[in-house]
Amino acid sequence: MAHEEIDKVTGVATTGHEWDGIKELNNPLPRWWLWVFYATIVFAVGYVFVYPAVPLVSGYTTGLLGHSQRASALADAEAGKAARAEIGQGLAEASLDQIKADPKMLEFAMAQGKAAFGDNCAPCHGSGATGSRGYPNLQDDDWLWGGTLDDIHTTITVGIRSTSEDTRVNDMPRFGDDGLLDxxxxxxxxxxxxxxxxxxxxxxxxxxxxxxxxxxxxxxxxxxxxxxxxxxxxxxxxxxxxxxxxxxxxxxxxxxAHRGVMPTWGGKLDPVTIKSLAVYVHDLGGGT
CATH class of the missing domain: 1.10.760.10 (Cytochrome c-like domain)
Structure with missing residues (x-):
C-alpha cells in the first residue's frame, strides 16, 4: 500500500501528483456543489423527455409537452401583425388631422414613420433629419413647398422633379449658363x-x-x-x-442653378407608410 503523504502547511493529504516540486492537494469538492451537479444531471434527463431535445435523422424528438419555440415566435408575430393591421386600417381610413388627434393612431404612426424615415429618407436628410448641403433640414420651420401636414404628405407622395406626373417642379433659370445675365x-x-x-x-x-x-x-x-x-x-x-x-x-x-431631385414615394411605399412619414416629419419640430 502506498504511503499517504500529508501536507505540512494545510494538513491535507496529497494526491501523489507533483509538477516541478508543486504537489496537488486532495481537497474534495463541497458536498453542496456535488448535489447541485447531480441535480443538473437529473434535470437534463427529464428535459430530454419533456421538451424537444434529441436530433433525429429527419427531425427531432418533440417531447411530452410538444413545445416549440418556433411556433411560439410565429404565433407572437401573427398576433403583432393582426394588431398592426387593425391600427393600420384605422390609419388608412383616417385623415392626417384625425391621426394627429388620436393618441393611439399617432403613437403607431410616429413609430412607423420613424422606421420608414430611417430606411428611406435618412441617407439624404440624415438620421436626425437635419439635412446637409443640397438636402433640406426638416427640423426647422423653413419649407420650400409648405410645412402643413397636407403639404408634406403631397411632397412625399409625388416627389420633387421626379417620376410622378404630378411631381412638384419649379426650375430656377441658369442665368449664367444660358446667357441671361453676364x-x-x-x-x-x-x-x-x-x-x-x-x-x-x-x-x-x-x-x-x-x-x-x-x-x-x-x-x-x-x-x-x-x-x-x-x-x-x-x-x-x-x-x-x-x-x-x-x-x-x-x-x-x-x-x-440647382435642380435637386426627391424621389416619388407614391407607389414605392404604401399609403399608410406615407401618412406615417408625413406625421413623423411634421412632428419633428418644423411643421406648420
Missing part, C-alpha cells in the same frame, strides 16, 4: 440677395442688383423676396440656405 450682373444681384439677410458680395452694386432682381426674380421669389410655397421658391431674407449662403455659393447658384 458675370457683373450676377455679382450685383448676388450682392442684393445677400444684403437681404445681412450679407454682402465684394464689388457688387446692390442698387443695380435690386433692379436686376425685380426684373428677373420676383415672379417666383416675390417682391419682398420671401418666396412662395406654391412655387417652391425659397425665402431669401432669412439665414437658411440649401446650397450655401456665402458669396461664392450664391453666385454659383445664380449662374448654374
Amino acid at each position: 458675370a457683373k450682373q450676377i455679382r450685383d444681384v448676388a450682392g442684393f440677395v445677400l444684403s437681404l439677410s445681412g450679407g454682402s458680395v465684394q464689388g457688387a452694386d446692390v442698387a443695380a442688383g435690386k433692379e436686376i432682381f425685380a426684373e428677373n426674380c420676383t415672379s417666383c421669389h416675390g417682391d419682398d423676396a420671401k418666396g412662395s410655397h406654391e412655387l417652391g421658391a425659397p425665402n431669401l431674407t432669412d439665414h437658411i440656405w440649401l446650397y450655401g449662403g456665402d458669396e461664392a455659393s450664391v453666385i454659383n447658384t445664380i449662374t448654374h
Whole structure:
C-alpha cells in the first residue's frame, strides 16, 4: 500500500501528483456543489423527455409537452401583425388631422414613420433629419413647398422633379449658363440677395442688383423676396440656405442653378407608410 503523504502547511493529504516540486492537494469538492451537479444531471434527463431535445435523422424528438419555440415566435408575430393591421386600417381610413388627434393612431404612426424615415429618407436628410448641403433640414420651420401636414404628405407622395406626373417642379433659370445675365450682373444681384439677410458680395452694386432682381426674380421669389410655397421658391431674407449662403455659393447658384431631385414615394411605399412619414416629419419640430 502506498504511503499517504500529508501536507505540512494545510494538513491535507496529497494526491501523489507533483509538477516541478508543486504537489496537488486532495481537497474534495463541497458536498453542496456535488448535489447541485447531480441535480443538473437529473434535470437534463427529464428535459430530454419533456421538451424537444434529441436530433433525429429527419427531425427531432418533440417531447411530452410538444413545445416549440418556433411556433411560439410565429404565433407572437401573427398576433403583432393582426394588431398592426387593425391600427393600420384605422390609419388608412383616417385623415392626417384625425391621426394627429388620436393618441393611439399617432403613437403607431410616429413609430412607423420613424422606421420608414430611417430606411428611406435618412441617407439624404440624415438620421436626425437635419439635412446637409443640397438636402433640406426638416427640423426647422423653413419649407420650400409648405410645412402643413397636407403639404408634406403631397411632397412625399409625388416627389420633387421626379417620376410622378404630378411631381412638384419649379426650375430656377441658369442665368449664367444660358446667357441671361453676364458675370457683373450676377455679382450685383448676388450682392442684393445677400444684403437681404445681412450679407454682402465684394464689388457688387446692390442698387443695380435690386433692379436686376425685380426684373428677373420676383415672379417666383416675390417682391419682398420671401418666396412662395406654391412655387417652391425659397425665402431669401432669412439665414437658411440649401446650397450655401456665402458669396461664392450664391453666385454659383445664380449662374448654374440647382435642380435637386426627391424621389416619388407614391407607389414605392404604401399609403399608410406615407401618412406615417408625413406625421413623423411634421412632428419633428418644423411643421406648420
